[in-house]
Amino acid sequence: MSSQTRGMPTCSHLDQIRNPPPLSNGCEECLRTGQRWVALRECLTCGHVGCCDSTPGRHARAHFHETKHPLIEPLGGGKWTWCYIDDAYVDRAEGAQPQP
């Protein structure tokens, strides 16, 4: 279980992606406490919206610690996907085929 591929690590958690709609359009924890967030992350397993690691609350990461949902992407984005377990960006493309 230690095979390293060139550059991008292989994420074995992609089967947890369910492409849910976002549950909210802001970080509910921050809204409740009146904090401001820097950026928002959406959980790809349940649609929870939390703030990023540049925000003091780090509620997206807190959600991972609570639920073990490892994969997030920018809210409304899909430009990249981050896996908290692998601690790395992951390629969501099936099988990560190289583009011609």
Ligand SMILES: [Zn+2]
């Ligand atoms: Zn992973």
Ligand SMILES: [Zn+2]
């Ligand atoms: Zn927050």
Ligand SMILES: [Zn+2]
């Ligand atoms: Zn979740």
